[in-house]
Amino acid sequence: MNSHNLHAHDFAQATLNRRRFFATSASGLGSLALASLLGEEGLLAGDPPAAVTHFAPKAKRCIYLFMEGGPSQMDLFDPKPRLNELDGQPMPESLLQEIKFAFIQKESARLMGSPRKFQRYGQCGMELSDLLPHLSTCVDDIAMVRSMHCEQFNHLPGQLMMLTGSALQGWPTLGSWLNYGLGSESRNLPGYVVLATLGRGLPGGASSWSSGFLPSQYSGVQFRNQGSPVLNLASPADISRGAQARSLQAINELNRLRHERVGNPEVASRIEAYELAFRMQQTAPELLDLSGETAATLAEYGLDRDEAAQSDKSGFLGSYARNCLLARRMIERGVRFVTLFLSTWDHHSNLDSGLARYTRISDQPIAALLKDLKRRGLLDETLVVWGGEFGRTPLGENRANFKTVTGRDHHPYSFSMWLAGGGVQGGQTLGATDEIGWGVAERPVHVHDLHATILRLFGLDHKRLTYRFQGRDFRLTDVHGDVVDELIA
């Protein structure tokens, strides 16, 4: 195949399009046997769709661990001894020209070292800070990129850039592109699911998983990690399970009569959609039911920790650990793309305690997720991406109304992200920043390059995965992006 012919604008079919939420469906028209569905386990996998890829795919699924707010790279992944030495010194003026900050007062800004202790781990000897004791046991599966860079200085433009390849609202997110390009492998769940552990909310709200100008069925579906997982999944309180099943049967029976009468394929799609909806009602709650997981697994994710049971904001660990475990369960059930948002790493002040808190929430569950995937043989085909929208300044943030300097400002000019699994060459640290961690010194990787690389891991050429909109063939990478070959195993 040398062209990726995915244009949705088949005009002749404009009114006949059988829009689908799931790209595949095992059930045909009229084949519904509700009684058997009621008992069906609903575990995994219809036939994989006949996806058109440009290269042999290495990754089939992705878990994107989105660290909203911009985590501080020099306190986590990128040790800067020289910065520590220069602690309290002003920045070389040459570096400050042309630079703008959200809050830092340029004139009186001072460099700020990191109190973290770094150490080498694993066979590869990757350096990590003492805030990441659990992740340090997974480094040989991880490719650390210390030379990420971007132009977007503010949260939402930065997040949109990272999620959609454009700083403007209205573009499709990576998960939408992948589902558009590859379809979904899940019979009973959406192909693109979002779980959020929220501090003060996401700047982009639902734009963070929007399908933008792609058809809406490629949009992410927000799941809750407790109760009823999807909006409107639960039947009304006074409708019993039996009544729901009987109602569904009647709906489809009457829709079939209509289909016979008018022959419109949309009616057949509607019947199919109801069958799938019903199946989702049966199986999605099972997704959240962790009673089948062993105590060892729950403990590995940290779900046995006391704080995991707390429901207030200090109970984030519980929420995040649960989301990590659910991500694995979704991957097992064929979900193509799972995004876990963790908000917020926006540490303008109280950086040390903030980082301690957010790593305490996330370090153990993330390491557990990597190990769990690996143990189950899922890591090979599951790409895991960790990153925020940008990093943080080597300068301390001396905001006008701050009494003391305890945090860092936004910094898109160099920051770190990591990838694992899904065909990524683990055990490497790619790129480098300069000695104070201001700019990229070696092997710059732009966000567009990262996107090009992720698509390549899925067997897609970022230049050929296009969608025609407003007279133009749009791409995730716009008109940019180079695949980072070093990252691919």
Next chain:
Amino acid sequence: MLVVEWSNRWFRSVALIAVILFSAAACRQSAAAEESIDFEREVAPILQRRCLACHNDRDRRGGLSLQSAKAARAGGESGEVIAPGEPASSYLLDLVIPHDETAEMPKGEPPLTQQQVESIRRWITAGAVWPEGVVLEPPVLWSLTPLRRPPAAAIAEQRAGFPIRNAIDAFAAAGHRKAHVEAAPQADRRTLIRRLYLDLVGLPPAPAAVEAFVADDDPLAYELLVDQLLASPHFGEHWGRHWLDLARYADSDGYLGDAIRQHAWVYREWVIDAINQDLPFDEFSIEQLAGDLLEAPTLSQRIATGFHRNTLRNTEAGVDLELYRTKEIVDRVNTTGMVWLGLTLGCAECHDHKNDPVTQREFYRLYAFFNNADEVTAAATRPWEKKEYERAQQSWRPAWEQLVAELADFEIDELTDEQKTEIEKTLDEQTKATDLKAIAEYYRTDDPDWSAMRAKVEQQLKAKPVAPSTKAPVFAPRTKDRRETHIHIRGVYNRPGEQVHPGTPAVLPELQPRGSTPDRLDLARWIFHADNPLTPRVAVNRIWQHLFGVGLVATPNDFGTKGAEPTHPQLLDWLATEYRRRGWSRKAMIRLIVMSSTYRMASAVNAVPGQQDLGNLALWRQNSLRVDAETVRDVHLAASGLLDTTIGRRGIRPPLPAFVTEVGRSVQWPVSEGGERYRRGMYILFKRTVPYPMLMTFDAPDAAISCSRRERSNTPLQALTLLNDPVFYECAQTLGRQIAERHPDPDDLPAATDEIFRRCLARPPAAAEREALIAAYRDLHRLARQGDEAIEPAHDPHRAAITAAVRIVMNLDEFITRD
């Protein structure tokens, strides 16, 4: 795989050999034909039709133009392409000779025919003579050809079942003949009345209206119904919502701040009113683009400029405000291009348009029109707001006057007249309790009853109605510090290139400015210039689209090279001229179209047995369409009788679970109370980062960019929403209660199912449907009586089962489909 590749290769070599053999033969032939080759008759049309779209003097793809002899001889980036007399060394031939049925050129299109290749070869062999002075013109995009009124199609024969009611039908019938299809029969009266209601006012007909129409044998009944609906104030709501899609209307800024635009609704109300009054489309448009520049503009004309105030706005701390200001202007140019001209101008933001005749310079000349529009507000308190305020005051005042009288009992004894006047004045102007401090010394504040008195006063003051002060976002011409406009090199806003002045693309009629510096008003009037072929085509195509689901041009915002071509070019042009002829009356055009037999055809895919063309390109039937997101809500509310039909005004917030509203930053979602909760879908407050999930599930646009065509997806999330959304279930319960009360006797089930069908689908059930629903009712009755481990037995199983039956019908495809 290997076998396939090998055989492919084999095929290719065979094909190649065939070509070579054939060429050799042709060479011999051409010697004889040499003398007779006529460039202008045989070669020029090929170049013109197949090459010049890209290889013209303006675009020069690959450096090559084939417009003139000189340019053709000069060749392109790869050097000469024509070697006169030497076909074998002419690169042009290499490029166009097909291998495996594809050729390098014309790029991305079917190759030339053998005969065409031969003509070119013969011409080259004969010395590639290009007569003096012959300059070829690049092909003109169909949409840019002058708009002329085509003669009405000849009517060969009136076919029974497809009466020719107006010119539309004549064109459609000609299309049927051409495509060898038979027109579907006219739809039955029940389908027609529901179709008209949903298309014109976006609401379903009440059962009584259906029965009256079905029983009415007046031949004018249909026409009268059309007129009645066009006159309905709900017409402006439904067609206003179509327009709001184009206007990317939302009630918040978007981006991180996503602040609520408190008074955005004033523009929405303007749209509804303007469409209800049938403000001619030219005036309607000019006021929105440049109402502020009209002579002594009325408030209404200024409010109209809210159209371009609906752009996204980024207010995040530290954000580059100039960047986002320019992005708003870019959006205004793009939107103007798509909405009125059907041109994807956005492609020229960074470079010359790759397909359509718009240069980057021309893009920024259009940009210049919008670069000096200031964003201001207009005091726009609506008459209904004032009335609402007066009413509120009237109900507030008596209690307040009573309190003032009671207060007098607490006055200290020795007050002077002056002090008494001061008290009177202060109390009269009271807005908040703290104001009382100024006169506190005149009262016996040590009285044991004082604190209770004071509390009553405070409470009453809190309830004091606030005078409305509505400020509509509008444009105003920038008079001071007017901005210069420069080309943004590669679209980067802070890389200014050449300075440009306001102007319009060269391929369209010339701008006729009123003064020396053209302004937005000149641009707006130019859009409606009598010789502008795009505007009427684009505008009428959208009306068609809303009445058939698909436009005559399937890409309503792209009438360019890469857009779809019209399925019925003559019909489109006839309608376009007709729109102008009828004074740009939207209602007149809608009336014309819905009166046609073409509109009134049945929509069933199998309406004509055995007929192909499932895509209905030949318009042999109506299309069956799932209604828009807002209408999905409206049909539920209307069928249950819950609908609040208030028109216009502020938006509402229906209940939403916290996990939906919490994803955004500090989202306040105070739920609307009372009947307001049941207002139409178009009034649901649209917060860009937290869009109302039901609307998005049914493909409402996200209001980031102008939307001229909605998707119509069909998903399990829609099924879950229809089944379980609390609002929809409340509708089922409400209608269920009514039906159960009117038909309390379980022996009355046929009548009950009949009524459910009539209320929801505007028709009685067929026998099989009635049976199926009654059978479901019986099972559901039993299940309700029994309950299960999670659910108590229902205390009124009849009502529970009827409600469940209503829920079933409200979940049918037909309920949310306009047939």
